[in-house]
Amino acid sequence: MSGRTVTIAEVAKHAGVAVSTVSYVLSGKRTISADTQRRVLDSIKALGYHPNAGARALASKRANVIALVLPLRAGMHVPVLMQFATAVVTAARAYEHDVLLLTADEGPEGIRRVAASALVDGLVLMDIEEHDGRVPLLRELAEPSVLIGFPASSAGLTCVDLDFFQAGALCATHLADRGHTEIALLGAPAVVYSRGTGFARRTLAGFTSVAGASGVAVPCEETFDEVLATVRGLLDERPGLSGLVVHNEAAVNHVLAALRQLGRRVPEDVAVVALCPDDVAERAGPPLTSVLIPAEEVGRQAVMLLMEKLEGRAVTDATLLEPRLTVRQST
Structure with missing residues (x-):
């Protein structure tokens, strides 16, 4: 099996044992029967497996x-x-x-x-x-x-x-409980969604589970001009929009600046909730209602x-x- 790296799973399959058993034989952390140990070592030799460049032979030594x-x-x-x-x-x-x-x-x-x-x-x-x-x-x-x-x-x-699903739902619920009937999620940059990044998609799913048809979600990029264009487009499309959830730490201050430039006051005209670290929320103007990224x-x-x-x-x-x-x- 030369030409590529042999995996521990292949050694386990060849020897007819679990992956954990191979690991224990190599580390010496548990006592393994002589017959099983022999089968594992024979498979290692036959397949040309190199466990950690020989370090596994050093019993339970660790790199720390x-x-x-x-x-x-x-x-x-x-x-x-x-x-x-x-x-x-x-x-x-x-x-x-x-x-x-x-x-x-x-x-x-x-x-x-x-x-x-x-x-x-x-x-x-x-x-x-x-x-x-x-x-x-x-x-x-x-x-x-x-x-x-x-x-x-x-x-x-x-x-x-x-729990990003619950975080997205919590933000939408907070706005709904304060009477906002049209809300939007300004999410992560588009590339984050296209990669299938778990936290971004779960936040979106949580937001949507509460907002339903009254909500809209759009990716949000990181430069001021891109944020301004996104916020302007949302307000043109939905004149009654009165609540925003921002899930993009790099865009938080740009969103607030864009709203000011477009003549919208926070929170009088548009309420804003962010998912971000507390220090980001506290330094914003005005300080933002937020769900902590812990x-x-x-x-x-x-x-x-x-x-x-x-x-x-x-x-x-x-x-x-x-x-x-x-x-x-x-x-």
């Missing part, structure tokens, strides 16, 4: 490093990403682990390369797409992983995130789950943090 896969690509707001990264690094240091940063554009091959290098003990991944090409590999790897976000099918994975808590939970998995403990497959709305001057 975890990998964080960051989505540094179009449509992602870097300051918010850095809040997640800082949270992961801080939490990892509490467990005496360092963090190796990868970028999402490396895809499955970047993950495979790092996992095979003995550089890391486990992985935390962000910006999960509904049909994420990295997921099949994560299910094969001996190294544990935690996803910040949810793919369409999360079976066999450990995922943690804000980067610190999500990052801490992701690292805690990963450390539990590294210790061989059972963890909850799905952790959804309940959204919290704070009312400020924009509604």
Whole structure:
């Protein structure tokens, strides 16, 4: 099987055992029968499998490093990403682990390369797409992983995130409860939806579940001119529009500036709710009613789950943090 990397799943299939059994044979973390151990080692030799460049032979030795896969690509707001990264690094240091940063554009091959290098003990991944090409590999790897976000099918994975469906619904409900009958969601940039990014699509679904026919949702880009054109188009199409939900941290202040330029007062003419970190909402003019993006808590939970998995403990497959709305001057 030369010419490509043999996976641990192929070794397990060849030996007639579970992937976890192969992992235990390599790590020495559990006692495996002599017959099973022999079959696994024979399969490793026959297939030419190279477990972590030989590091697995060092019994339970660890690198004390975890990998964080960051989505540094179009449509992602870097300051918010850095809040997640800082949270992961801080939490990892509490467990005496360092963090190796990868970028999402490396895809499955970047993950495979790092996992095979003995550089890391486990992985935390962000910006999960509904049909994420990295997921099949994560299910094969001996190294544990935690996803910040949810793919369409999360079976066999450990995922943690804000409940974005409920967050979108909460924002729409807040506006509806204040008598707004025509509302709109200014969402993430179009490229984020086209990639099938989970958090953006779940927010949209939650908003739509409450707003129904009285709501409209459009992607929102990041420059002022693009935001102004989008807001002007919405108001021209729906003159009665009186409530906006903004799910794009980079566009929040542009939306407020566009409304001012178009002669609309906040909140007297148009109420605005944002999904964003508290510091973004508090610095806006006026301060925005918002649902917190809890980067610190999500990052801490992701690292805690990963450390539990590294210790061989059972963890909850799905952790959804309940959204919290704070009312400020924009509604």
